Amino acid sequence: DTEVTQTPKHLVMGMTNKKSLKCEQHMGHRAMYWYKQKAKKPPELMFVYSYEKLSINESVPSRFSPECPNSSLLNLHLHALQPEDSALYLCASSPDYTGSYNEQFFGPGTRLTVL
Amino acid sequence: DQQVKQNSPSLSVQEGRISILNCDYTNSMFDYFLWYKKYPAEGPTFLISISSIKDKNEDGRFTVFLNKSAKHLSLHIVPSQPGDSAVYFCAAYWRGSGYALNFGKGTSLLVTP
Numbered sequence: 745d746t747e748v749t750q751t752p753k754h755l756v757m758g759m760t761n762k763k764s765l766k767c768e769q770h771m772g773h774r775a776m777y778w779y780k781q782k783a784k785k786p787p788e789l790m791f792v793y794s795y796e797k798l799s800i801n802e803s804v805p806s807r808f809s810p811e812c813p814n815s816s817l818l819n820l821h822l823h824a825l826q827p828e829d830s831a832l833y834l835c836a837s838s839p840d841y842t843g844s845y846n847e848q849f850f851g852p853g854t855r856l857t858v859l
Numbered sequence: 860d861q862q863v864k865q866n867s868p869s870l871s872v873q874e875g876r877i878s879i880l881n882c883d884y885t886n887s888m889f890d891y892f893l894w895y896k897k898y899p900a901e902g903p904t905f906l907i908s909i910s911s912i913k914d915k916n917e918d919g920r921f922t923v924f925l926n927k928s929a930k931h932l933s934l935h936i937v938p939s940q941p942g943d944s945a946v947y948f949c950a951a952y953w954r955g956s957g958y959a960l961n962f963g964k965g966t967s968l969l970v971t972p
Contacts, residue, residue: 748902775958786948786962787903800958834902838958847893848960850902 747771748851750835756857759825765854767818767835775799776818777848778810779834787834787850793818825858832856862886863951865963872970878936880966882949885930889951889961894923894934897946897965906947907934939970 748769757763767776775794779787792800793812807829809821818835832853838846864883872878882892890911895903909916909923909932916923922935936943949963 750902777958784964786950786964787960789959792958794958802959832900836902847905847908849905850895852902853900855900 748835748837748849750833750851750854752854753852754855754857756859757822757825758859759827761825762821762823764822765820765833765835765856767820767851768816769837769849769851770816771837771849772815772839773837773849774815774840775838775846776812777836777838778808778818778820779836779850781832781834781853791820822856825856827858830856830858861964862889863949863961863963865947865949865966867966868964869967869969872939872968874941874970874972875938878934878939878943878968878970880934880936880947880949880968882932882934882963883930884932884951884961886951886953886961887930888953888955890953891951892923892925892932893950893960894921895948895950895962896943897948903948936968939968941970941972944968944970 751766778790781787790804791810796812807824811819834853835851836848838848893908894906897903907921925932946965946967948965950960
């Protein structure tokens with residue numbers, strides 16, 4: 745299995761809603777990432793988990809809350825979002841970071857619309 | 860500050876010909892470079908990579924060339940096929956930056972029959 749899966753594929757939410765995005769990989773990868781991508785822009789890194797611990801938080805607002813329940817799963821909890829948070833949210837994973845180089849493998853993304 | 864630049868937002872090539880996508884970078888610390896392909900409404904798909912100790916890496920129809928002195932890399936697709944039509948992102952990182960991939964803004968490739 746060489747896939748990163750994400751659910752849901754599309755999500756529409758109001759500014760007062762609470763929702764969660766889910767990501768799963770079964771490649772045995774120990775690093776997992778959340779990216780945000782706006783139209784015609786490159787992906788922007790939000791969070792990195794390494795061995796289920798948060799390694800990097802790129803100054804993301806607290807209305808985004810990541811969670812890594814185990815080595816295969818990564819969640820992104822959303823609360824009180826703003827319309828400008830509407831974007832494609834991408835999950836990625838890579839084998840490990842031990843100082844060697846790793847390709848990051850991306851999921852298909854969740855298209856989020858905040859009304 | 861955009862450290863990885865793809866100055867051509869779009870490129871159109873005829874089927875069967877060579878597609879050349881270019882990428883420049885400013886951070887001389889970068890030592891690993893990747894190309895990703897992205898279809899609309901899908902996540903980026905890893906295509907090919909190259910480390911700074913090499914100047915060429917080939918995988919089937921895809922070849923990446925790295926010119927460190929010019930801080931320039933290019934992706935060659937030969938022969939181009941209509942299914943190659945997508946947005947191509949160049950990305951780079953260095954060990955000291957940990958996990959942070961620096962992406963270019965992408966080049967939209969259209970391969971016409």
